[in-house]
Amino acid sequence: MIEIIKCGPQTTIQDIGRDGYSRYGVGKSGALDQYAYRLGNILLGNKNNEAAIESLVHPLVIKFNVSLDLAIVGADAHLSCRDGSQEFWPSCSRFKVKPDEQLSIGPSRGGSISYVCVRGGIEVDRILGSRSTDLKGKFGGHQGRMLQSGDRLAVAKNETRNLRSLGVHPLRMVAEKKPLFLRMLANLEFEQLDHNYQEKLFTTDWVVSRQSNRVGSRLEGSPLYFSPPIEMLSHGLMPGLVQLPPNGAPIVLLGDAQVSGGYPRLGYIIEEDLRLIVQARPGQTIRLVRISYDEASRIKESYELYFLKVEQMLEAQHD
Amino acid sequence: MKLNGHINIKRINLDALIIEVGDHTEPDIALQKEIWGLDHNIRCWPEVLDVVPGVNNLLIKVKHAESIDHFIVKLKSFIAESDRDLIIPKGRSHKFLVSYGGPGGPDLAAAAKFCGFSIDDFVLKHASAKYTVFCLGAHPGFGYLGGLPKALRIPRLETPRPSVAAGSVAIGGTQAGIIASSLASGWRLIGCTDTKLFSINDDPPALLAPGDSIEFDIKEVLG
Numbered sequence: 001m002i003e004i005i006k007c008g009p010q011t012t013i014q015d016i017g018r019d020g021y022s023r024y025g026v027g028k029s030g031a032l033d034q035y036a037y038r039l040g041n042i043l044l045g046n047k048n049n050e051a052a053i054e055s056l057v058h059p060l061v062i063k064f065n066v067s068l069d070l071a072i073v074g075a076d077a078h079l080s081c082r083d084g085s086q087e088f089w090p091s092c093s094r095f096k097v098k099p100d101e102q103l104s105i106g107p108s109r110g111g112s113i114s115y116v117c118v119r120g121g122i123e124v125d126r127i128l129g130s131r132s133t134d135l136k137g138k139f140g141g142h143q144g145r146m147l148q149s150g151d152r153l154a155v156a157k158n159e160t161r162n163l164r165s166l167g168v169h170p171l172r173m174v175a176e177k178k179p180l181f182l183r184m185l186a187n188l189e190f191e192q193l194d195h196n197y198q199e200k201l202f203t204t205d206w207v208v209s210r211q212s213n214r215v216g217s218r219l220e221g222s223p224l225y226f227s228p229p230i231e232m233l234s235h236g237l238m239p240g241l242v243q244l245p246p247n248g249a250p251i252v253l254l255g256d257a258q259v260s261g262g263y264p265r266l267g268y269i270i271e272e273d274l275r276l277i278v279q280a281r282p283g284q285t286i287r288l289v290r291i292s293y294d295e296a297s298r299i300k301e302s303y304e305l306y307f308l309k310v311e312q313m314l315e316a317q318h319d
Numbered sequence: 320m321k322l323n324g325h326i327n328i329k330r331i332n333l334d335a336l337i338i339e340v341g342d343h344t345e346p347d348i349a350l351q352k353e354i355w356g357l358d359h360n361i362r363c364w365p366e367v368l369d370v371v372p373g374v375n376n377l378l379i380k381v382k383h384a385e386s387i388d389h390f391i392v393k394l395k396s397f398i399a400e401s402d403r404d405l406i407i408p409k410g411r412s413h414k415f416l417v418s419y420g421g422p423g424g425p426d427l428a429a430a431a432k433f434c435g436f437s438i439d440d441f442v443l444k445h446a447s448a449k450y451t452v453f454c455l456g457a458h459p460g461f462g463y464l465g466g467l468p469k470a471l472r473i474p475r476l477e478t479p480r481p482s483v484a485a486g487s488v489a490i491g492g493t494q495a496g497i498i499a500s501s502l503a504s505g506w507r508l509i510g511c512t513d514t515k516l517f518s519i520n521d522d523p524p525a526l527l528a529p530g531d532s533i534e535f536d537i538k539e540v541l542g
Contacts, residue, residue, distance in 0.1 A: 022371040185331075185332065240332070
């Protein structure tokens with residue numbers, strides 16, 4: 001059992017997300033930084049989309065009543081234990097905790113989202129195929145809501161597999177201050193944007209707004225407009241979509257966004273770069289970069305290859 | 320029904336494409352029937368991960384991005400078959416008993432005034448219209464309804480309410496709807512119904528489906 005001693009707002013249980021229920025208005029939800037979430041599970045040998053704790057605001061302080069194999073991934077967060085020994089681990093690592101230990105995650109040196117993955121996963125029911133929390137529908141995860149102090153989470157039985165502590169050097173840690181480059185496919189209503197606004201989309205130094213959350217990330221900068229304004233009929237949405245609402249500030253949709261909407265669409269940020277914007281703190285500078293479908297495919301392949309190599313490396317360790 | 324030749328297929332992401340029918344800016348019920356037909360047929364194809372019906376459009380997510388080109392070819396030939404007869408599922412009928420006004424419909428009086436009707440006339444006009452569920456989407460169980468009389472159109476609130484009750488019968492711009500979960504909303508609340516529109520314990524979890532027809536019955540009009 002894991003007990004929440006202290007957590008920030010929007011701390012929830014998530015897995016990879018829900019697919020196939022959009023027709024009922026049920027969105028994907030799921031881990032905002034899918035790369036980190038997957039890496040955490042790979043580190044632990046979890047192969048079945050096991051649920052984890054997603055923390056959007058540090059610190060997260062948790063306590064255990066049994067020995068557990070954990071992986072803490074995502075942000076480059078300071079990790080420490082309360083007991084006399086004061087052990088420290090680098091983030092993006094797995095290790096065993098002892099019963100009655102209390103672990104503090106944060107502050108962060110880079111990035112804002114941490115995942116606490118546990119071997120076997122957090123035990124909550126699968127609802128509509130997933131353990132992710134749907135905050136709009138108020139189901140899934142832990143009682144369909146954000147976590148708070150005092151919550152106790154059941155964990156799967158940890159078979160005694162001797163997992164050696166180890167860490168992984170992550171791909172592209174989030175850099176602060178320097179502009180983050182997010183690669184995207186530009187299509188749909190982008191073609192109807194005035195040429196000079198099209199150019200501005202890719203030359204503006206956008207800034208991640210304070211108002212960003214699990215629903216979407218707002219970008220502040222010199223506004224872009226359609227003239228005349230475009231009225232759209234409601235259409236399906238997916239995480240990664242860059243919308244341009246009438247106020248001129250682009251929004252990048254994330255897992256908790258609604259499944260249909262009516263704002264004009266500029267295109268999709270590639271899945272592999274979504275993790276960079278979700279990990280970015282308000283005030284971070286962003287630049288959008290247009291790429292082709294072929295380039296997007298190659299990037300996806302390189303990430304899948306990375307995961308495969310990590311898995312193989314870990315398998316080799318256990319032989 | 321037969322498909323007409325004004326269908327646009329656009330790839331939008333590595334693993335997704337959108338089908339658009341017609342180029343209207345107003346929701347068209349005849350075109351929406353084509354969407355229901357396409358949805359009903361395509362959703363069971365093995366390549367498909369998810370299908371999201373929209374208003375006169377259909378978003379399709381495929382399981383394997385690498386074979387999306389093959390999928391688009393298959394889709395195009397399916398649509399092009401000139402003698403194809405699309406099966407459209409028969410929608411269900413729903414009647415919702417509504418308490419208009421009162422604490423469940425705090426915007427009723429202002430809405431009636433805005434539209435230039437007495438409260439009773441406004442309620443009669445709303446309740447006597449026949450609505451069709453175009454698709455679901457804003458939140459679990461929420462249906463976009465076509466059929467709101469033009470005279471009852473009201474713009475959304477400037478500032479959304481942070482939380483409205485599930486079961487709220489509402490108007491947002493040109494659309495009517497029933498809010499299915501307690502959420503923030505800028506829609507005008509004119510009444511409420513006890514019927515539950517979404518439950519994870521039901522299969523399917525949403526009460527409404529695209530193609531369903533809806534009638535509102537007046538339970539009472541509260542002051």
